[in-house]
Amino acid sequence: QQQVKQSPQSLIVQKGGISIINCAYENTAFDYFPWYQQFPGKGPALLIAIRPDVSEKKEGRFTISFNKSAKQFSLHIMDSQPGDSATYFCAASKDTDKLIFGTGTRLQVFP
């Protein structure tokens, strides 16, 4: 019940395309859903986060869509750029509790 399932494991997108990464959770007590971006040799950097009282949140080219009834949320990267090539992790937590991470998606954006 503590797991967060993430898919796909890897994603190849052409420059200018849309990248979509999906996550699903079981624990309905989770109330905070962040997405992190990690480059090789670096720690995860917070991209965008959402709470379950909102169905969508947009920041620049990054959008989170949240479906509370299905217990699913997804990250959309619009106009994907080669600089977006990184590993993306979804996560979930209850308030200030520990973050439960997904297994990661390696995104490659080709020019």
Added chain:
Amino acid sequence: DAGVTQSPTHLIKTRGQQVTLRCSPKSGHDTVSWYQQALGQGPQFIFQYYEEEERQRGNFPDRFSGHQFPNYSSELNVNALLLGDSALYLCASTSSGGSNQPQHFGDGTRLSIL
């Protein structure tokens, strides 16, 4: 404004040894969490410190212990190192003020066990 800083960046140890990793939280943050990230995996929660006390603990053995100092900095200690302890150890800090405060991560300490 410095972010989360960790030291050392890399460390090589042998089985059975002990190691101490250090973390300074982002300015204004008072809560520190430690995560272990194995190669190709997502970070796994080890424990969280607040007000110099361990507030939460993940599914890690007692060989993993920690400490938080009055200036909010923290240490992670691992005893009797095993080959399986080879990983990137990440420190994250957050503020206890308000709900759902974001956790900010350092760049980690890469620990290799020979």
